[in-house]
Each structure stands twice: as structure tokens, then as C-alpha cells.
Amino acid sequence: MAKSGRDEPEGRPTGHDVARAAGVSQATVSLVLGGKWQGRVAPRTAENVREAARALGYRPNLAARSLRTGRARTALLVVPALTNDFFAGVYTGAVEVASAHDFGLVLYPSPEGTAPARDPFASARAALDGVIASSMAVESLAELRAGGLPLVMLDSDASDADAAVNFDVADGMRQVARHLLGLGHRRIAHVASAVDSWTFTVRAHALARTVREGGGSLVRTERGELSVTGGLEAATRVLTETGAAPDAGRPPRGTAPPTALVCDDDLLAAGALKAARRLGLRVPEDVSVTGIDDVAVARAVEPELTTLRLPATGMGAAGMRALLGVLDGEKEGDRETVLPVTLLPRASTGPAPTG
Amino acid sequence: MAKSGRDEPEGRPTGHDVARAAGVSQATVSLVLGGKWQGRVAPRTAENVREAARALGYRPNLAARSLRTGRARTALLVVPALTNDFFAGVYTGAVEVASAHDFGLVLYPSPEGTAPARDPFASARAALDGVIASSMAVESLAELRAGGLPLVMLDSDASDADAAVNFDVADGMRQVARHLLGLGHRRIAHVASAVDSWTFTVRAHALARTVREGGGSLVRTERGELSVTGGLEAATRVLTETGAAPDAGRPPRGTAPPTALVCDDDLLAAGALKAARRLGLRVPEDVSVTGIDDVAVARAVEPELTTLRLPATGMGAAGMRALLGVLDGEKEGDRETVLPVTLLPRASTGPAPTG
DNA sequence: ACGCACACGTTGTACGTATAACTTCCGGGG
DNA sequence: CCCCGGAAGTTATACGTACAACGTGTGCGT
Numbered sequence: 001m002a003k004s005g006r007d008e009p010e011g012r013p014t015g016h017d018v019a020r021a022a023g024v025s026q027a028t029v030s031l032v033l034g035g036k037w038q039g040r041v042a043p044r045t046a047e048n049v050r051e052a053a054r055a056l057g058y059r060p061n062l063a064a065r066s067l068r069t070g071r072a073r074t075a076l077l078v079v080p081a082l083t084n085d086f087f088a089g090v091y092t093g094a095v096e097v098a099s100a101h102d103f104g105l106v107l108y109p110s111p112e113g114t115a116p117a118r119d120p121f122a123s124a125r126a127a128l129d130g131v132i133a134s135s136m137a138v139e140s141l142a143e144l145r146a147g148g149l150p151l152v153m154l155d156s157d158a159s160d161a162d163a164a165v166n167f168d169v170a171d172g173m174r175q176v177a178r179h180l181l182g183l184g185h186r187r188i189a190h191v192a193s194a195v196d197s198w199t200f201t202v203r204a205h206a207l208a209r210t211v212r213e214g215g216g217s218l219v220r221t222e223r224g225e226l227s228v229t230g231g232l233e234a235a236t237r238v239l240t241e242t243g244a245a246p247d248a249g250r251p252p253r254g255t256a257p258p259t260a261l262v263c264d265d266d267l268l269a270a271g272a273l274k275a276a277r278r279l280g281l282r283v284p285e286d287v288s289v290t291g292i293d294d295v296a297v298a299r300a301v302e303p304e305l306t307t308l309r310l311p312a313t314g315m316g317a318a319g320m321r322a323l324l325g326v327l328d329g330e331k332e333g334d335r336e337t338v339l340p341v342t343l344l345p346r347a348s349t350g351p352a353p354t355g
Numbered sequence: 356m357a358k359s360g361r362d363e364p365e366g367r368p369t370g371h372d373v374a375r376a377a378g379v380s381q382a383t384v385s386l387v388l389g390g391k392w393q394g395r396v397a398p399r400t401a402e403n404v405r406e407a408a409r410a411l412g413y414r415p416n417l418a419a420r421s422l423r424t425g426r427a428r429t430a431l432l433v434v435p436a437l438t439n440d441f442f443a444g445v446y447t448g449a450v451e452v453a454s455a456h457d458f459g460l461v462l463y464p465s466p467e468g469t470a471p472a473r474d475p476f477a478s479a480r481a482a483l484d485g486v487i488a489s490s491m492a493v494e495s496l497a498e499l500r501a502g503g504l505p506l507v508m509l510d511s512d513a514s515d516a517d518a519a520v521n522f523d524v525a526d527g528m529r530q531v532a533r534h535l536l537g538l539g540h541r542r543i544a545h546v547a548s549a550v551d552s553w554t555f556t557v558r559a560h561a562l563a564r565t566v567r568e569g570g571g572s573l574v575r576t577e578r579g580e581l582s583v584t585g586g587l588e589a590a591t592r593v594l595t596e597t598g599a600a601p602d603a604g605r606p607p608r609g610t611a612p613p614t615a616l617v618c619d620d621d622l623l624a625a626g627a628l629k630a631a632r633r634l635g636l637r638v639p640e641d642v643s644v645t646g647i648d649d650v651a652v653a654r655a656v657e658p659e660l661t662t663l664r665l666p667a668t669g670m671g672a673a674g675m676r677a678l679l680g681v682l683d684g685e686k687e688g689d690r691e692t693v694l695p696v697t698l699l700p701r702a703s704t705g706p707a708p709t710g
Numbered sequence: 711a712c713g714c715a716c717a718c719g720t721t722g723t724a725c726g727t728a729t730a731a732c733t734t735c736c737g738g739g740g
Numbered sequence: 741c742c743c744c745g746g747a748a749g750t751t752a753t754a755c756g757t758a759c760a761a762c763g764t765g766t767g768c769g770t
Contacts, residue, residue, distance in 0.1 A: 014726055025750050030728055042748065062482050063421035064726035067755050072418065074480060083440040083651070091437065091464070104480030107462045109446065125429060125459030126481035127417045228655040274657065296438070300583040302629065369756055380720050385758055397718065419756035422725050712770095720763070725756105733750070740742090 013056040022052035029053070033060065072127035074104035075323055076149075077316075079134050082109045084226075084267070086293045086312050090134060090154065093316025101324055129327055132319045133161075135197055150326045152319050157198040158336050163322035165315050165337045169199055172308045172341035173206035173262075176290050179306070179343055180260045181214040184352035185288060189220040189238045189258035191231060191268050200264055203292075207262055219258050224268055228297075231271020235261060236279070244287065245279035259287060259352045266291035266298045269305050273348065284350030294344060303347030310341050368411040377407035384408070388415065427482035429459035430678055431504075432671075434489050437464045439581075439622070440650045441667050445489060445509065448671025456679055484682055487674045488516075490552055505681045507674050512553040513691050518677035520670050520692045524554055527663045527696035528561035528617075531645050534661070534698055535615045536569040539707035540643060544575040544593045544613035546586060546623050555619055558647075562617055574613050579623055583652075586626020590616060591634070599642065600634035614642060614707045621646035621653045624660050628703065639705030649699060658702030665696050 015033075019026040024045060031037045032049040041049075052058075066072045077094055079087040091107060098105040106126050130150040145151060151161045158164030180188060188211050193200040208218050220242055224234030239245045244257030261276075263269035269291030273283055281287050283303055291298055294309040318337045370388075374381040379400060386392045387404040396404075407413075421427045432449055434442040446462060453460040461481050485505040500506060506516045513519030535543060543566050548555040563573050575597055579589030594600045599612030616631075618624035624646030628638055636642050638658055646653055649664040673692045 015728095016726080026727080027729080027751075028749065030726095031749090034728075036729095039746095040748070045748080061422070061726050062480065063418045063427065064755090065728075066418035067416065067422050067725090067757090068727045068729085070755075082437050082443040082446065085438040088437040088464070106481065107464075109443070109462075125417065126461065228651070270655070274655070277657070296583070300625070300629075302632070370758095371756080381757080382720065382722095382759075383718090385756095386719090389758075391759095394716095395718070400718080416756050419725090420758075422727090422755090423757045423759085425725075714768090715766105716768105717766085718764085720761105722761085723759095725758095727755090729753090731750105731752085733748105735748085736746095737744105739744090 012061075013058045014061065015058070018049065018053045018056055018058045021056060022049045024049060033058075066127055071129050071327075072104075073102060074106060074126050074128055075320065076106050076108055076126075076128050076131045077134075077319075078108045078110050078131060080110055084293075085295045086265075086310070087134065089312025090316035090319070093313030093318075094132060094320040095316075096313075097317045097320035097324070103320075103324070105320070130323045132316075132323055134319075135199065150323060152323045152326065154315055154319050155199045162326045163335045163337075165318040165322060165339065166199075167310050167315070167339050167341050169310075169341065170202050170206035172292070172310070172343070173203050174210045175341075175343040176262055176292075176308060177207055177210035177214060177216075179345060180262070180288060180290070180349065181211070181216055183260075183288065183349060185260040186216040186352070187219045187256050187258045188216055188260045188262060189222070189242070190218060191234045191238065191261055191263040191272055192221055192223045193264045193268075194223040194225050194230065203264060219256065224271070226265055227267050228271040228274070231263060231268035232274045233271070234268065235263075235272035235275035239275060239279050239281065239287070245281060260349070261287060261289045263289065263291050266293045266295045266305055266307055269307070269348070270297050270301050273301055273303075273305075283348055286353060288349040288352070290349060298346075306346045306349040307344055308341050309344050311339050314339050367416075368413045369416065370413070373404065373408045373411055373413045376411060377404045379404060388413075421482055426484050426682075427459075428457060429461060429481050429483055430675065431461050431463055431481075431483045431486045432489075432674075433463045433465050433486060435465055437462075439648075441620075441648045441665070442489065444667025445671035445674070448668030448673075449487060449675040450671075451668075452672045452675035452679070458675075458679070460675070485678045487671075487678055489674075490554065505678060507678045507681065509670055509674050510554045517681045518690045518692075520673040520677060520694065521554075522665050522670070522694050522696050524665075524696065525557050525561035527647070527665075527698070528558050529565045530696075530698040531617055531647075531663060532562055532565035532569060532571075534700060535617070535643060535645070535704065536566070536571055538615075538643065538704060540615040541571040541707070542574045542611050542613045543571055543615045543617060544577070544597070545573060546589045546593065546616055546618040546627055547576055547578045548619045548623075549578040549580050549585065558619060574611065579626070581620055582622050583626040583629070586618060586623035587629045588626070589623065590618075590627035590630035594630060594634050594636065594642070600636060615704070616642060616644045618644065618646050621648045621650045621660055621662055624662070624703070625652050625656050628656055628658075628660075638703055641708060643704040643707070645704060653701075661701045661704040662699055663696050664699050666694050669694050 015026045015029045019029045028041055029049055032041055032046045033053060037046050075098060077091060079090065081087060095105045128149060132152045132154060134154040135156060153161040153164045155166055190204060190207055192204060211218050220238050222234040222238045224230035238261065242257040261272050263272055269289050272289045276283050276287055283289055291305045291307040294307045298305040298307045322337060370381045370384045374384045383396055384404055387396055387401045388408060392401050430453060432446060434445065436442060450460045483504060487507045487509060489509040490511060508516040508519045510521055545559065545562055547559060566573050575593050577589040577593045579585035593616065597612040616627050618627055624644050627644045631638050631642055638644055646660045646662040649662045653660040653662045677692060
């Protein structure tokens with residue numbers, strides 16, 4: 001079988017094989033397939049080369065290319081969790097832009113959203129040209145920088161990165177607050193993220209300020225892990241310790257009970273719905289609940305969540321574009337992109353209970 | 356700046372830099388750091404080399420290594436969805452084994468669980484040594500094979516792959532069926548997956564057979580997309596069209612209403628819970644519901660789901676091990692690994708209603 | 711005293727690509 | 741008629757690594 005002539009070269013065809021088939025040199029093949037043959041190779045010849053490459057099923061050896069050029073045309077996307085479809089959206093957006101520029105995108109799910117493993121390349125060991133990191137803790141950010149790679153931060157403080165893409169989350173929180181104020185709510189509680197990254201700090205400030213300016217007050221803040229159970233626990237604390245739940249035993253401690261719960265993401269909000277139900281409170285008749293992100297669960301729960309839609313795919317796309325810009329050595333000033341957010345009023349918010 | 360002596364070599368240190376620092380040749384560096392220096396290099400020298408490498412922060416150039424060896428020490432994991440934490444578990448298990456063998460693992464989320472993009476390498480463009488694919492449609496499997504890469508299938512038909520890892524899902528379905536039969540249920544409905552892959556076919560057969568053998572009957576099968584809304588729709592059809600829901604308008608069409616809904620995964624089951632609630636049925640008093648997978652939502656919904664725990668991380672780990680075995684050229688027979696599953700009885704199943 | 715084996719390395723090369731530098735051909739202006 | 745310049749390619753080389761094939765020196769047997 002293997003002895004039948006060696007016109008069939010060992011394994012995968014290389015640029016030399018294509019060159020031989022097209023009757024040119026390997027250098028010409030590289031020029032043509034690399035796209036920079038204008039004025040250097042006759043159109044007819046170029047077509048021959050492309051034809052031969054197609055016929056042989058030629059695929060450039062990425063390792064060789066990468067070795068020669070020093071760049072891998074691959075980026076790393078660091079996300080805190082795979083299971084949150086918000087980050088799935090970020091990935092989708094980023095991979096679309098990447099593909100359009102013939103870039104690869106490798107996904108690294110940083111466990112717990114905190115620190116990537118000692119070496120992010122241990123699992124995503126492909127050679128990388130840059131990193132896009134989402135919602136990271138500060139120390140792990142430093143580790144990434146230590147790699148010397150260009151870094152784009154998503155939804156985070158921009159100061160330590162080469163570029164940043166953020167949501168206008170302050171505006172979003174203002175929209176949420178005004179929505180609730182418009183429904184008559186005056187006593188509002190904040191179910192916040194337990195981790196203390198930039199985006200959550202901004203949310204808290206914008207919420208507090210807008211509520212105060214609108215004549216309401218932020219009666220309580222409880223922090224919880226960004227999950228349904230985290231929301232359940234935090235919201236339970238809010239509702240029982242403020243006396244919002246009628247039969248919770250504990251008396252209110254000076255503060256009147258909130259009529260609305262603003263949650264830092266949809267998972268927390270879903271947990272808050274569970275907490276309310278367990279405590280015998282109806283949503284939205286007794287208490288209103290809002291989320292952020294507009295992930296799938298926002299519409300899966302009952303009642304469906306009023307939430308902020310954050311353009312996740314837009315953020316991924318913008319992040320990838322920003323990274324490409326940095327890699328192209330752009331010195332332009334738009335190092336920070338801000339994306340608008342939209343309030344989606346649904347069934348989990350309603351008029352504040354009278355009294 | 357740049358003129359200050361060239362004792363500082365351009366960019367990242369290479370094996371030659373390490374060699375110079377350690378007073379040996381680059382070949383020796385390669386031998387030592389490659390681990391195969393036993394009897395070829397003096398222990399003292401080896402230690403010197405390692406020391407120099409550490410001091411310089413040497414990192415082998417993966418592109419060069421890959422070019423030289425022809426292997427990338429990187430595998431691709433294809434999963435249908437990022438948002439399902441079952442697959443997150445698979446990834447976790449696989450990456451653990453990969454890291455232990457100094458392998459990289461690149462994640463490719465195949466949109467919709469059906470076909471990976473025309474070229475899986477377009478997004479995960481790292482050079483690959485093999486592929487681990489989970490729950491794929493048949494035609495896309497053929498595309499993967501066309502790449503000529505070793506392929507390990509997870510939870511799928513083993514015939515077309517170099518190795519396979521499966522759950523003992525037939526046994527699992529028997530456990531579910533016996534659990535329900537033991538609670539007195541005799542009329543059972545199956546909320547099945549809309550996609551028709553191997554694992555779901557097996558589930559359906561095992562369920563039907565065990566129910567029949569236990570003196571019950573499978574009164575209905577409805578298919579739905581593997582999501583909460585898919586489950587909501589399919590379960591609604593089951594409950595209304597069989598007359599299980601009292602005020603659903605449509606009369607039963609010859610079949611008595613089911614008292615239990617066996618769902619092909621936890622998302623479907625969560626949707627079924629919603630459907631039951633909307634139709635005024637209590638779970639488990641009026642109807643019992645079971646899921647499969649034991650993902651986070653199984654405990655997030657009310658009541659918590661009785662479900663089958665499938666060892667997702669175990670599957671990922673076994674898959675990676677199998678791939679490594681294939682790459683090492685093992686001819687051994689254990690091309691198929693079968694993992695046991697466990698029934699977790701929780702609050703969504705109870706005694707069948709009398710009458 | 712001679713060589714021979716063994717321990718300890720080194721030299722050389724190839725992997726496939728991109729690109730700088732060089733060649734060759736040809737037509738036209740001086 | 742000669743030379744010059746552009747078009748159309750080609751030749752040569754380097755990227756950093758792994759490994760096969762070669763040196764060296766030292767101790768030991770005979």
C-alpha cells in the first residue's frame with residue numbers, strides 16, 4: 001500500500017507540495033496565500049496557486065507560521081463561569097469578530113471568577129497574542145499582566161489594562177431606580193454581589209444616589225454569591241431582618257421594610273423570588289424584584305424578571321475589536337468603550353403596596 | 356536605551372539563552388527540561404540547567420516545539436452548550452487530567468449542540484492532537500473525522516470513534532422507573548429530548564421496558580428542546596392533551612392521564628414543574644416529576660428535583676484519559692468506558708395520587 | 711600500556727513558514 | 741544601441757526546538 005510511488009508525500013501537504021503542484025516556488029505560494037501578492041505575482045499564477053492549494057486540501061501549519069511570525073493569531077478569553085449565559089454571549093460576540101479577522105479564540109473559564117490557575121496557559125496552552133478578561137479579581141489581573149500580553153478588560157476598571165469595554169451600568173442603575181420610584185417605591189433594598197469588583201461598586205453608588213435624589217431611601221444592602229442560592233440567602237436576610245416578612249419572628253430594627261429588591265444580577269434575583277415565596281410574600285404585589293443581565297432564567301422564573309439587558313455579545317465583540325486595535329499598535333484614544341444598557345420592565349415589578 | 360550592551364537578549368529567553376547561562380549547549384537544555392536526561396547528563400549539570408531556566412523565566416516556545424515534534428499537546432473539547440453546568444463539569448474533569456499530563460484543552464462550544472462550524476479550527480484554531488466530542492449529531496461527527504484527528508465520543512454511539520465514554524444510562528432509567536413504580540405510579544409520561552441522539556434513544560427504550568415490566572404503562576411521549584421553555588411546552592402538551600389538568604378544556608383521548616413525568620434532563624424537568632404549576636397541579640401531590648443530570652437548577656427549583664446524578668467530571672476525565680490512550684497508540688480493548696449513575700430522590704416525586 | 715566501554719555531552723539538522731534580498735526577463739527612452 | 745527600471749518570481753535564511761548521530765575524556769581490564 002505504502003510502496004505505490006511516492007508522488008503522494010508523507011502526511012499533510014505543505015507549502016512546498018502546493019508549490020510543486022502549481023509549478024512555482026514555496027515563496028510564491030506563501031505570498032499568494034498570504035494575500036500580499038499584488039504587483040508581485042501575475043494574476044494567472046496566483047489563481048493557479050490557489051487552485052493547487054484547494055486541490056491538495058492544503059492547510060498552513062499554524063505552528064510553523066507562528067514560529068516564523070512570532071504571533072499566534074489567537075486570543076484568550078477569560079470568563080468567571082461557563083454556566084452563566086451572559087458569558088456565553090460575550091464569547092459568541094468575541095468569536096464572531098475574531099473569526100472575521102482570522103483569529104482564534106481560546107476560552108478559559110476561571111474557576112469561581114477569582115483567580116485563574118497559577119498559569120492560565122496550563123490549560124489554554126496555545127500560544128497567545130493577547131487576553132480579554134472579564135470581571136476579574138485584582139490580584140489575578142496582575143498575574144495576567146505578568147505574562148506581558150496585551151490585556152483588554154471587560155466590565156472592569158480600565159486603569160490597568162491596555163483597553164477596556166464597559167457597560168453604562170451607572171445609567172442602567174438609574175433606570176432601574178427611576179422605574180421603581182415611578183411605581184411608588186420609596187424603601188428599596190440592594191441585594192449585591194459578594195465580590196467587590198469595579199462594576200458592582202459603580203452599581204451600588206448609582207443606585208444609592210438615584211434613590212436618594214428621587215426621595216427614597218436605600219434601607220438595606222445584603223451581599224450574596226452570584227447564584228440562585230446566594231440570592232436566596234441574601235434576600236432572606238433582607239426580608240426577615242427588616243420585618244418585611246410578616247411571620248419572620250424578628251422585629252424590624254429601626255428601619256421600615258423595603259418594598260423593592262434591586263439585585264445585582266438575574267441569578268440573585270431568581271433567588272430573591274424564591275426567598276419571597278418561602279416567606280409568604282407575593283411578587284410583585286408585596287415586594288418588587290429586579291435583576292440585571294437578562295439571561296435565560298430571567299424569563300424562566302415566575303413571575304418573569306424586570307431586568308437590565310446588558311448587550312453581552314456586543315461586549316464580546318467590542319472587546320475583541322479593542323484587542324485587535326491594541327495589537328495593531330493603535331495609539332488612538334478610544335481605549336475605553338462604553339455600551340448602553342436597556343431596562344426591560346416585566347412582571348416582577350409592580351406598584352408599591354399602599355401603607 | 357537599546358544601546359546598553361546586548362547581554363540582554365532581545366525578547367523572551369530561548370533555550371539558547373538558558374544554555375549560555377548554564378554553560379552547556381542548547382541540546383542539553385532540551386534534554387534536561389524534556390525530562391529524558393537520565394544517564395545522559397550529570398545530575399549536577401541538570402540542576403544547573405533547571406536553575407538557569409528558572410532564573411531567566413524560560414518558557415519553551417510552543418510553536419517551535421509543536422513544529423519540531425508534530426504534536427501540539429492540545430486537545431479540543433466540543434460541547435453543545437456553555438450554559439449547561441453539566442458540560443462545565445465535563446470540562447472541569449477533562450482539564451484536570453489534561454493538565455496532569457501537561458496537555459492543553461481548548462473548548463469549542465458547538466452552537467445548538469448540532470453542527471460545529473464548517474471548520475472547528477476557525478475559532479479554536481490551535482493545532483490539535485485530538486478531539487473529545489460530546490453529544491453530537493451524526494453529520495457533524497463525520498466532519499470531525501474528516502480532519503483525520505483521533506476522536507473520543509462522550510455519551511454517544513461508540514461505533515465511529517476511536518474511543519467512547521458513556522453513562523450507564525439504561526440502568527439509570529431503570530432506577531428512575533423502579534423508584535416511580537415503587538411509589539405506586541402506573542401511568543407514566545416521557546418528556547423526551549427533541550434531538551435524537553444515541554443516549555436519548557437508550558433512555559427511551561430502557562424507560563419503556565422497565566415500566567412495562569413493572570406493570571405500568573408509558574402513556575405518552577412528548578419531545579422538547581433541552582431547555583426550561585422546551586420542557587414547559589412539552590409538559591404542557593402532555594398534561595393538557597391527556598386530561599391530567601382538570602380545566603384544560605381538551606378531553607382525554609383514550610389514554611388515562613399520567614401521574615408521573617420522566618424528563619430527559621433537569622431543564623426539561625424544571626419546565627415541567629412550571630407547566631404543572633400553571634395548570635394548577637401540585638408537585639408531587641398531583642403529579643411527580645423527575646429529571647436527569649443533577650445540575651444546579653435541580654436544587655434551585657421548588658420542589659427540588661428527584662434526578663439522576665450523572666458524574667460529569669468523571670466523564671470528562673475518562674474522556675481525556677481515553678484520548679491520551681489513543682494518542683499513545685494503545686491497542687487495548689477498553690475502547691469504551693461505562694460510568695455508573697445514581698438516583699437522587701428528592702421532593703419532586705411522591706406517592707401516586709389515589710384514584 | 712593499550713584500547714574499550716561508558717558517562718557526559720556537543721554538533722548538526724529538520725520541521726514549515728514568511729520575507730528580505732536577489733535574479734531574470736523585457737520593453738522603451740535617450 | 742545600450743542601459744535602466746519595473747514586473748514576476750526565486751533563493752536563502754531564520755524562527756526555537758527535539759533528537760539522531762557524533763565526539764571526548766576517564767577508569768578499568770588484560
